[in-house]
Amino acid sequence: MEIRPLTADDLDAVLDNRRRAFGIIPAGDLEDWRAQVVPVLEAGRYLGVADGPRLIATSRINDFTQWWHGRPISMGGVASVTVAPEDRGRGVGRMLLRATVDRCAELGHPVSALYPAATRVYRSLGWEHAGALHRATFPAEALRAIGPAERSAVRRMGPGDAAEVIEIMGRVHAGARASGPICWDERTWRLWLEEEDDFLYLAGDGFVIYRWDGDDIEVDTLLAGSEATARTLWSLVGSSSSIATSVRAIVAPDDPVFWLIGERKKDEVTQTRWMFRVIDLPAAVAGRGFPDGVTLDTVVRVEDPHRPANSGAWRLSVRGGTGEARPAEAPPGSVPVLTAGGFSALFAGVPAATLHRSGTLTVPRGPASPDASGASGAPDASGASGAPDAPDVPGASGVLGALETAFRATPYMLDAF
Numbered sequence: 001m002e003i004r005p006l007t008a009d010d011l012d013a014v015l016d017n018r019r020r021a022f023g024i025i026p027a028g029d030l031e032d033w034r035a036q037v038v039p040v041l042e043a044g045r046y047l048g049v050a051d052g053p054r055l056i057a058t059s060r061i062n063d064f065t066q067w068w069h070g071r072p073i074s075m076g077g078v079a080s081v082t083v084a085p086e087d088r089g090r091g092v093g094r095m096l097l098r099a100t101v102d103r104c105a106e107l108g109h110p111v112s113a114l115y116p117a118a119t120r121v122y123r124s125l126g127w128e129h130a131g132a133l134h135r136a137t138f139p140a141e142a143l144r145a146i147g148p149a150e151r152s153a154v155r156r157m158g159p160g161d162a163a164e165v166i167e168i169m170g171r172v173h174a175g176a177r178a179s180g181p182i183c184w185d186e187r188t189w190r191l192w193l194e195e196e197d198d199f200l201y202l203a204g205d206g207f208v209i210y211r212w213d214g215d216d217i218e219v220d221t222l223l224a225g226s227e228a229t230a231r232t233l234w235s236l237v238g239s240s241s242s243i244a245t246s247v248r249a250i251v252a253p254d255d256p257v258f259w260l261i262g263e264r265k266k267d268e269v270t271q272t273r274w275m276f277r278v279i280d281l282p283a284a285v286a287g288r289g290f291p292d293g294v295t296l297d298t299v300v301r302v303e304d305p306h307r308p309a310n311s312g313a314w315r316l317s318v319r320g321g322t323g324e325a326r327p328a329e330a331p332p333g334s335v336p337v338l339t340a341g342g343f344s345a346l347f348a349g350v351p352a353a354t355l356h357r358s359g360t361l362t363v364p365r366g367p368a369s370p371d372a373s374g375a376s377g378a379p380d381a382s383g384a385s386g387a388p389d390a391p392d393v394p395g396a397s398g399v400l401g402a403l404e405t406a407f408r409a410t411p412y413m414l415d416a417f
Contacts, residue, residue, distance in 0.1 A: 001092070003099045006046040006058065008038055013055035014046065014080075021082035035191060046080075047103060049096050056087040059100045061107060062417055063185060065170075068347075069289030069321075069409060070177035072170065076109035076279070077182065079417045081117075097125050101279065101306055110283035111347075113182075113276045115416060122275050125306055126340035128360070130276035130348035131180045131411030137268040138247045140217065142261045143238025148231035157202035162189035165207055172205065172225045177289065178252070179349060180411030201236060208233045212244075219249035221414055222257075230256045250414050274413060278344045281310040285325040288347065292321045296406040298399065299328045304340035318406045336399055337362045349409025352400040363399060 006014060014037065019025065025033055040046050040060055049057035062077035078100055083093045104112045116122050119129070157165070169183050184192075193200060198211045198220070205225035211218055217240055224230035234257055237247055251257060258264060278284045281302065290296075296318035304310035313330035317323065338346060342360030346352060355361035 001056075001095075002050045003047060003096065004050065005044040006041055006048040006055075008041050010046075010048060010055060011038065011041065014041075014048070014058055017055060017058050017082040017084060018080060020085055021080075032191065036188065039187065045103075045107070047096060047099055049092055051087070054084070057081075057083045057092045057096045059096055061100065061104060061109075061112075063107070063109075064113075064182040064417075066111065066113070066180065066182045067173040067178045067289075068287070068411075069179055069291065070174045071287065071289030072174075072183075073111060073284070073287035074109050075182065076104035076107060076112040077417050078104075078112055078114040081114075094121055094125070097121065098306060101125065101277070104279045105307070110278070110280040110287055111276065112279050113274055113413075115272065115274050119275070123341055125277075126304060126344060127275040127277040128341035128345040128348075128350075129273055130345060130350065131413060132253075132271040132273050133413045133416055134251055134253050135270050135272070136249055136251050136255075136257075138249065138257070138261065140238050140241035140244040140247050142263065143234050143247055143257075144241040145262055146231050146235045146238065146257075146260045148228055148235060150228040150231075152203045152206070152226070152229040152232040154201045154203045154232060154236065157193060157200045157207065159190040159193045161202055162186045162193055164202065165189055165193070168205060168207060168225070169223060172223050175225060176252075178412075179409035181252075181414050182417075184415070201233065203229045203232065205229050206233055208237060210237055210249075213248070215244060217244045217247040219247060222249060222251070223414075224256070227256070231260060234260060252412050252414070253410060272416065276344050276348045276411075277340070278310065278347055279307065281307075281314065281343070282325040284347060285316065285323045288323055290318045290321050290323050290406055291408070294406050295319050296323075296402055298402050298406075299330050299335045300343075300403075301330060301332075301335055301337045302340065302343045303337060304343075306340065310340065310343075316403075316406070323406070333364050335364060336403075346403060346407050348411050349407055352403040352407075356400060361400075 045061045047059050048055050058080060059078060060080040062079060064075040064077045065072045066075035163186055166183055173181055198209055201208050206223050206229040208222040209220040219237060222233050224233055296316060298316050299313055301313045302310055313328040314325045315328040316325055339360045342355050345355055352361060
């Protein structure tokens with residue numbers, strides 16, 4: 001078997017594998033699918049496993065920008081992982097995913113994310129559950145009643161507005177110190193903004209994309225950088241309440257809409273989970289944003305058998321909203337140890353105490369070295385502060401609290417891929 005980058009000549013075989021794995025693509029959507037896939041093939045972002053003349057497995061690496069505490073970082077979004085039905089159970093998928101991790105590194109992505117069909121194989125290779133895509137259902141009338149106190153000017157948008165949409169996303173996510181949301185490239189945005197069945201509106205600091213779904217409304221994205229724009233766009237969607245009963249919207253878990261609607265007795269929200277992996281540890285830490293008021297100086301050891309360059313002792317330093325990871329000296333058993341998935345989850349804001357209880361982070365059996373850990377800082381934007389519950393081990397509370405304070409985040413995405 002051979003693993004190789006696929007080309008446009010492999011397009012029909014890629015489509016065949018995709019259909020066998022995920023189902024038939026409607027004839028009306030085939031042209032759009034080809035328009036999105038061909039540039040990915042040409043960029044060397046589609047890997048395949050060939051067994052002689054047969055293509056038996058594929059994986060695609062999307063080129064994304066992802067925000068972490070408001071700072072953009074390059075992210076490889078792994079998708080379209082397929083194995084031909086007659087070749088499953090041979091270890092082909094695992095072999096391909098190892099090559100996919102390496103290809104992410106070659107492409108310059110410090111981090112990677114994916115939506116798993118099954119957790120086990122991805123977890124064994126260093127991805128770990130980190131965040132979710134949240135889909136909320138609102139009464140259309142509740143959105144109509146929001147009503148803007150001050151109306152933002154809006155206009156219809158189209159493919160020519162792709163660059164402005166990307167710029168607005170960067171401003172809004174940076175201002176909100178968001179963690180997890182992604183942005184596609186301008187070419188893909190142009191394709192999406194050509195959709196004839198979507199309703200597209202642009203404001204100076206926000207935009208909305210929505211459509212009819214039967215008798216109800218589905219909101220793909222609604223992003224707003226101010227109260228006036230949030231009120232204007234949500235009430236615009238709700239203006240269809242004379243026909244639509246419900247609105248289903250992909251939102252952030254702390255989206256302002258939850259505080260704008262008049263009645264909120266319960267939230268009707270479903271989650272689709274996604275997994276995350278650090279590919280290049282020092283580059284990922286350097287690219288991530290951190291709370292401004294937090295300082296950290298902690299040594300940890302990481303065990304990443306599939307990316308040996310990530311393995312070993314690292315001194316994690318945070319100051320002034322930026323971080324650094326430098327190789328360090330630490331005798332075995334003297335500092336916390338994280339698996340590859342454990343460090344990826346920590347990076348994504350999973351509490352250190354949770355990781356300890358799940359077995360992906362272990363702490364030394366004795367007092368921590370005075371220069372090995374320490375953090376101080378004010379609460380982050382979520383308002384949370386203080387050390388987490390810690391195991392009954394001397395020094396562990398300070399170590400876990402330091403890590404949790406620095407890496408605290410509530411990651412989410414607004415896109416599936």
